[in-house]
Amino acid sequence: MEQRIQELEQEKLGKFLEIANVPTDTNEEAKNVVENLAATIKQPKDGIKITRRLHARKDLPAKILVELRDEVTQEKWLTEVKSLKPYVADVHPACKNIKDVVYVREAMTQLNKQLLWNAKQELKTKQNYKYVWFKKGYVKAKRDDNEKIYTIRSNEDIQALTTKKK
Structure with a gap:
């Protein structure tokens, strides 16, 4: 909800x-x-x-x-x-x-700004994701050019990506 x-x-x-x-x-x-x-x-x-x-x-x-x-x-x-x-x-x-x-x-809601920042800190800085961005209302992440694009809706999604195998 x-x-x-x-x-x-x-x-x-x-x-x-x-x-x-x-x-x-x-x-x-x-x-x-x-x-x-x-x-x-x-x-x-x-x-x-x-x-x-x-x-x-x-x-x-x-x-x-x-x-x-x-x-x-x-x-x-x-x-x-x-x-x-x-x-x-x-x-x-x-x-x-x-x-x-x-x-x-x-323009982003405060929650999405925080989610984007968290995703960049965790995925881009620590997990070597090449791309983390915001488009059409959602935070997205992609490990490399030929990889799948992940949609991030919560901090739990970020944590799930950090434990995902390369």
């Missing part, structure tokens, strides 16, 4: 993206940053519905949450960001000298 509630919460985020590593500026509007990102990755601005800065820890810039028109638009954005790898200087006018990469990913 709890897992189903988690899946429903994640499903609500199906059209959302999180943009990270963009410094916060007192005069900045998140909408302008997102529109600049859209231009950089050659995506139409009309796909953007809502943008807002989230709260952050003091040592990190706040992430920007973006609601897009639909999941197809979200997929296009993710594909373009992955291929073009935009920089902060490309999207934030006040940060022309910053050459850090802008990170864009599917």
